[in-house]
Amino acid sequence: EIVLTQSPATLSLSPGERATLSCRASQSVSSYLAWYQQKPGQAPRLLIYDASNRATGIPARFSGSGSGTDFTLTISSLEPEDFAVYYCQQRSNWPPLVTFGPGTKVDIK
Amino acid sequence: QVQLQQWGAGLLKPSETLSLTCAVYGGSFSGYYWSWIRQPPGKGLEWIGEINHSGSTNYNPSLKSRVTISVDTSKNQFSLKLSSVTAADTAVYYCARSVLGWVATYSYYYYYMDVWGKGTTVTVSS
Numbered sequence: 001e002i003v004l005t006q007s008p009a010t011l012s013l014s015p016g017e018r019a020t021l022s023c024r025a026s027q028s029v030s031s032y033l034a035w036y037q038q039k040p041g042q043a044p045r046l047l048i049y050d051a052s053n054r055a056t057g058i059p060a061r062f063s064g065s066g067s068g069t070d071f072t073l074t075i076s077s078l079e080p081e082d083f084a085v086y087y088c089q090q091r092s093n094w095p096p097l098v099t100f101g102p103g104t105k106v107d108i109k
Numbered sequence: 110q111v112q113l114q115q116w117g118a119g120l121l122k123p124s125e126t127l128s129l130t131c132a133v134y135g136g137s138f139s140g141y142y143w144s145w146i147r148q149p150p151g152k153g154l155e156w157i158g159e160i161n162h163s164g165s166t167n168y169n170p171s172l173k174s175r176v177t178i179s180v181d182t183s184k185n186q187f188s189l190k191l192s193s194v195t196a197a198d199t200a201v202y203y204c205a206r207s208v209l210g211w212v213a214t215y216s217y218y219y220y221y222m223d224v225w226g227k228g229t230t231v232t233v234s235s
Contacts (some may be wrong), residue, residue: 032212034213034221036154043203043228044154049221056223087154090208091220096154096167098144098207 002026002092006103013107019075021104023088031067032090033034038103039084047086048073075106083108111136115204115225117189121233127191131204131226132184138162142207143187144222145178147200155200159189159207194233199229 003026011021023033032052036044046055048064051071061076075082086099117129131143145157158168160178170178177190191198205222212219 013163030212030215030217032217032219036222043225044225045225049208049223053156054223082201089154089221091218093216093218094189095170097169100154101157102153 001097002029002090002099004088004090004099006088006101006104007039008057008104009102010105010107012107013078014109015078015080017078019073019078019082019106020088021073021075021106023067023071023073023101025071025090027091028068028091030065033064033066035064035073036087036089038069038084038087044087078106082106111206111224113204113206113224115202115226115229117231119203119230119232121194121231123195123233123235124193125233127194127198127202127231127233128187128188129202129204129229129231132186133206134185135152136183136206136224138185142167142209143180144188144205144207145206146203146205146222146226147198148203149197149200155191157191157202196233199231200232201230203228 001078005024007022029089033051035048038044063074085103085105087103091098112134115131139162139191142159143160175192194219204226206224209220
């Protein structure tokens with residue numbers, strides 16, 4: 001089973017600052033990693049797929065990078081609506097198993 | 110625009126069977142996988158399993174013995190049954206559309222969940 005580790009667990013920043021979130025896989029997932037944003041009481045929302053492609057309607061301040069085992073989600077300048085929990089996710093080939101990282105909470109400093 | 114609407118019983122007793130259904134509106138039902146994910150209170154996301162329009166399923170091994178996911182293509186709906194529930198199954202349950210494809214160059218699948226239902230809170234309590 002591929003395990004995803006996210007760091008930091010919590011990131012305390014102010015609006016306008018840059019956020020850098022990390023996701024590390026226990027073995028290579030090539031470039032096939034997704035990122036989701038979840039706000040309290042809401043379903044997760046797809047932000048990034050295939051490590052670096054923004055989903056439909058996602059602002060350009062969100063970007064993803066990485067391949068193999070190390071991935072990064074960057075929010076270039078935090079808006080008030082960006083304070084949320086962010087999860088990375090991958091699907092292993094065999095057995096077919098989808099796993100999520102434990103999440104990084106971005107909160108207001 | 111694709112929308113997922115989900116429903117099912119929200120309060121169960123231990124040993125009962127959880128049953129949820131998710132309807133797909135506004136888009137194609139074939140060509141995707143359809144997934145169930147859950148989130149215990151205050152915790153992270155756990156994938157339960159998925160099904161495609163042909164009825165091909167994949168389940169999380171940790172739940173496989175208790176889970177059945179089925180599809181009704183005539184109604185563009187898919188359903189989740191989880192048997193012998195305990196308090197540990199208390200969670201918000203989400204349905205989602207999963208995009209899955211094989212990349213031969215890298216011998217790997219691309220996969221992401223691009224449309225989600227709003228979630229159903231299920232509580233297991235005696």
